[in-house]
Amino acid sequence: MSGVLKYPVLTGIRRMFLLVSPNETSFEKLEDVPNYVDEAVPFFISLVLLEWAVLYRQGKKPRLNDALGSLSNGLLSLLHGLLFRSTELAGFLWAYTHFNVITLPWDKPATWVLALLGVDFAYYWVHRFGHEVNFIWAAHQTHHSSEEYTLTSALRQSALQKYYSWVFYLPMALFIPPSMFLVHTQFNLIYQFWVHTETIGKLGPLEWILSTPRTFEAEREDEKVVYGLVHNINTWEPLQAQGPGWSPGKPRLGLNSDIPQIEPNPVKYDIDVGVLRTAYIWAHYLIILLVWHPMLAKLRHEMSSVMMAGNIVYIVYSLFVFGSLYDKKWYADYAEMVRVWLFVVIWISGIPLPVSESVCWFYATCAVVWTLGVAMATVSNSDTVNKKQK
């Protein structure tokens, strides 16, 4: 995310709701297509904050641990893009080179509309297969693993889904120009963001033609929807959210007898880690989300792939540790101490890091604090053991 917007705020808001004209979003060359998804990040964040403000006003507390779990999955799903082209675009370009029959004119609104409908239709099938084919559900279930229905759960994306979704878009390569395809796959993703919230009510006649927040809501108005998976994962650690949730030998759509009786107000997974730890986890998470990852995205073409892979491994490990800290796992404190010390060692050894010096000093301070904290905890533990033995 760059600090300065490259376009007016109103344009950014319009883009969130697909209120754009074909004229302003049609391009002849692929390289000219803006990175709409990256450019939307400030608006994603603003809308999340707005939603939290609304929840507060309604007397509900936004759940920060759930939000972090979702955002960690979102970031995890973006890491692929640091080393490779989007699988959907790569697949499309391959099919376009080999099988294109006729390329519709890129500057005609009709082509724009056709591409919009084509991407929407293909995505419908990507999503439907995601729910109906078990090994594909193994990837897609990540997106449904939050017990909340909030804007952050929209960002709870599967890191694995992209490895099959590209197949569904291939037929479009027969006639749609690649630049148009790239425009609409991005808007398709951005549009899905705002429909993931409970804070917006019904939208009148718009409900008939568009996906709205209520499209996913109650078929029966008298029953409150219970969000999440049938067997909730009960962790904020994103790697565990990215796994299979099926077993062989069952019917295609699963066994109804496997589904437990759902309580109307189930106790949600929640562990209180205190204000200090919450602030600590979020400070480190936001450094990676707002400083580190954007810098890597910027350096994508200059940085060696080995160096990039090293950065990705470090970020994945960080997300694992943040989740473990929130889960209060027995190893979490040690894992975090190792993480910050590793950073300090890399910094001292002179390997270039894509963050500013103040971030490095912050890490160094954390390394010292963790060492003291863990040492003190060990001493007081052994004291207790000694006293018990006496």
Ligand SMILES: [Zn+2]
């Ligand atoms: Zn789904």
